[in-house]
Amino acid sequence: MHQSPEIYYWFESIETKGFTWNLTVASTSQGVCWVGLGEPEDEEQTLKAHFKRWIPEAVLLNRREFNVQVLEQLNEYFVGQRQDFTLSLYPLGTPFQLSVWEELKKIPYGETCSYGDIARRLGNPKGQRAVGMANHNNPIGVIVPCHRVIGKNGDLTGYAGGIHLKERLLALEKLDQRIHE
Numbered sequence: 001m002h003q004s005p006e007i008y009y010w011f012e013s014i015e016t017k018g019f020t021w022n023l024t025v026a027s028t029s030q031g032v033c034w035v036g037l038g039e040p041e042d043e044e045q046t047l048k049a050h051f052k053r054w055i056p057e058a059v060l061l062n063r064r065e066f067n068v069q070v071l072e073q074l075n076e077y078f079v080g081q082r083q084d085f086t087l088s089l090y091p092l093g094t095p096f097q098l099s100v101w102e103e104l105k106k107i108p109y110g111e112t113c114s115y116g117d118i119a120r121r122l123g124n125p126k127g128q129r130a131v132g133m134a135n136h137n138n139p140i141g142v143i144v145p146c147h148r149v150i151g152k153n154g155d156l157t158g159y160a161g162g163i164h165l166k167e168r169l170l171a172l173e174k175l176d177q178r179i180h181e
Helices: 040-054 068-078 095-104 115-121 128-136 163-180
Strands: 006-016 019-028 031-036 059-062
Touching: 006 040, 006 068, 019 040, 019 068, 031 040, 031 068, 040 059, 095 115, 095 128, 115 128
Parallel strands: 006 059
Antiparallel strands: 006 019, 019 031
């Protein structure tokens, strides 16, 4: 008998430097497949819609014990003790989205690049809008650092969690870099 794949998700808040980060994380046996920073009610709906699209037969189970490692590493990131993540990832997306997300992982901590830069790296110099859409659909925020992508003029454009979260993440990384120099 075929067993439906299980996805384990968890909501948790982390308080750091006077700010509360609302985390929604999800993992499968293959790796982390979701990190969101929105309000838990909104994240739960988005998470369920995402998995219904990519793994319709999946069973979603609310379990912290399957997400301990990702929660620990995110906490370390938010308190300035981690710049790189050492987690197995299992992003679900189209081949193009997966290629964009791979490029995002190459953007160094504390640095930014433009949507056009990513498009050029992928061999599609006019593909910045497609890159923006892939960025918007990134299911593993922070770890796959879509917040590090900005407009060509340096503007902080679009972020699924809202520009205020993008600003906060970039400020966190810049502040952390100054402290460790």
